[in-house]
Amino acid sequence: MQLKLHMVTIEDLVPERHFLRKLDGALDLGFVYEETAYLYSRRYGRPPIDPVVLVKYLLVGFLYGIPSERQIEQRIQTDMALRWYLGLDLFERVPDHSTISQLRRRKPSFRKIFRRLFEEVVRQCIEKGVVSGRLVATDSTHVKANASRASEELVEVPESPGAYWERLDIYEEEGLEELECRTGKRRKKRVKQIKKDSRRTKKRVSRTDPEAGHMKRPGKPEGQYYLSHQTVDTDHGIILGVTVTPGDVHDSVPYLEHLEQIHKNVIPLQAAAADSAYDFPLAHRVLEEHGIDFFVRPQSNHDHTQAEFKREAFSYCKGEDTYLCPNGKRLRAKRLYRSASGLFWEYWADRKDCTSxxxxxxxxxxxxxxxxxxxMDSYFKPAVQRHLSRREKPEYQEALKQRQVWSEGTFAAQKRSHNLTHVLRRGLEAAEDHCLLSATALNLKRMIWAMK
Ligand code: SF4
Structure with a gap:
């Protein structure tokens, strides 16, 4: 065997145009020292592993789709570019995977770094002009929890009120004032609080990860899952927000808060696109109030009445705000009805007319x-109609197309290359860290591509 002696440094082994060189130049992780300073003692204990190295260690796992910390360690040992990015020399010891695992387990406050890292990358994308807020698209995808169906048990829990329960108070007050003006009758003071939904329901809860949720949706696998709700800017596909919920939460539940958070704290949004799961009346009204144009795939309306005359048999008279029945009689708005999930105008025919x-x-x-x-009509029907009346227009169809391309394309890329298929740790917070790291990895790639 012939041996040759080469004089090389790790700098020589990493190509000039390597992605990690570009990443190193683009992403300043200096904030990690400030954020973690309080977690380290200057006087006691052994010298710690550099927190920036820990963040880079996890980040490369998500950038290259390496599924576990043990496998990240093995890759760093043999991959010169990864060693270079972490600042490790050729023969320097790679931090042990169990050190990273224990740090994440024992120091829950370290996890703030993942949210901060995600926000920092989004901030840099905005600064570099890669994000505009012109049109954003929201959707969710399922991420398998680390819990089997065999660990499930049926548990009785109170049925939670609709997502919008608290928000409805303001609109109910506004509606009751309007009703007073319309009918000329003073409303009665409410003497008791509206009862929140008091029904109880049975849920399949996992004993190993009770914070996951049993997902059962048509066309989707059944079992214990989390949902990653993401909003993507359609200019370059940068993910602006990530919210994680158990797998049995409907997409509409976190939507408004999730979008408002981006609108107020990240970048003002001009338009939002979403699929039919997000077509609920309150969303139309709230987005309109924020000045956000809403492009949503309309839900098909089902008339559940058992009578032969369905809703289509009644015609609406806009000027009078009444309905005309097949017998030529008027139905007038008489009551504002509030349920756990919405606010509705009730239009009633005169009992004398119906009797005869x-x-x-x-x-x-x-x-x-x-x-x-x-x-019954939703209280928010005018806003719904203003949005949905444009649904055949080319710009509306184009926005829905953009939603499909960017939302579904982003999830596909994350699932294929950035570990968004399953989580290894248990609990909602760990699932959120996982989804944030996956989104950060893709954002970094897209930011660097867009800057070429
Ligand atoms: S009068 Fe009453 S029962 Fe007759 S068609 Fe009109 S709404 Fe129906």
């Missing part, structure tokens, strides 16, 4: 105990 009506059999169902026909 020849079409009564076709119009009233067995459940119409009050003897008069009622129609």
């Amino acid at each position: 009506c020849p079409m009564r059999e076709k119009c009233l169902s067995e459940t119409d105990r009050q003897g008069a026909r009622k129609l």
